[in-house]
Amino acid sequence: EDKVVQSPLSLVVHEGDTVTLNCSYEVTNFRSLLWYKQEKKAPTFLFMLTSSGIEKKSGRLSSILDKKELFSILNITATQTGDSAVYLCAVEESSGNTGKLIFGQGTTLQVKP
Amino acid sequence: GAVVSQHPSWVICKSGTSVKIECRSLDFQATTMFWYRQFPKQSLMLMATSNEGSKATYEQGVEKDKFLINHASLTLSTLTVTSAHPEDSSFYICRPLPIRTAFFGQGTRLTVV
Numbered sequence: 001e002d003k004v005v006q007s008p009l010s011l012v013v014h015e016g017d018t019v020t021l022n023c024s025y026e027v028t029n030f031r032s033l034l035w036y037k038q039e040k041k042a043p044t045f046l047f048m049l050t051s052s053g054i055e056k057k058s059g060r061l062s063s064i065l066d067k068k069e070l071f072s073i074l075n076i077t078a079t080q081t082g083d084s085a086v087y088l089c090a091v092e093e094s095s096g097n098t099g100k101l102i103f104g105q106g107t108t109l110q111v112k113p
Numbered sequence: 114g115a116v117v118s119q120h121p122s123w124v125i126c127k128s129g130t131s132v133k134i135e136c137r138s139l140d141f142q143a144t145t146m147f148w149y150r151q152f153p154k155q156s157l158m159l160m161a162t163s164n165e166g167s168k169a170t171y172e173q174g175v176e177k178d179k180f181l182i183n184h185a186s187l188t189l190s191t192l193t194v195t196s197a198h199p200e201d202s203s204f205y206i207c208r209p210l211p212i213r214t215a216f217f218g219q220g221t222r223l224t225v226v
Binding site: 041042045090099102106 | 157
């Protein structure tokens with residue numbers, strides 16, 4: 001059975017800390033891995049990763065994919081209270097319903113002032 | 114800007130009534146619409162996949178007679194929760210294809226009382 005597992009499930013840090021969120025997957029027909037941020041509403045797209053070893057960066061956020069070891073990490077540096085949210089990892093399948101996403105459980109991040 | 118418009122954003126209904134949720138694609142033709150459900154503190158779970166002009170495909174454990182999906186046009190897909198019960202209270206959200214960067218609708222928070 002295809003699955004996506006995120007860790008940790010929750011995390012509390014202080015402003016200025018750096019955090020690393022993990023996502024491992026077992027998906028038969030992998031196409032891409034996506035990261036989202038969710039704050040009490042619809043998920044907001046952060047990154048899409050398709051190739052191993054190529055870091056994607058947006059401001060204080062960065063992410064990288066390892067297709068050999070089947071995992072991805074999302075890094076947030078110099079965290080701010082506005083980074084508090086649930087971070088979702090999803091893997092897109094390439095067979096059958098192209099575009100079908102399998103989601104992990106999410107990591108709840110709380111950044112304290 | 115939004116690529117798909119989902120309405121209503123929230124709804125409260127009485128037990129036993131039906132609720133219709135609409136997802137309308139803006140400026141493109143959505144050949145496929147994925148419908149997800151998210152219970153509090155849980156991740157997104159795929160309920161069904163609809164393709165324009167054909168019957169929807171439901172995930173295991175999702176009652177097709179309870180969650181009616183219509184995708185009669187390339188710009189509109191609807192999810193109707195029939196005979197709603199309190200346990201159907203959840204966050205329902207759609208995601209169209211083909212938009213590879215995986216934007217979601219704004220989501221509908223359904224509360225059944």
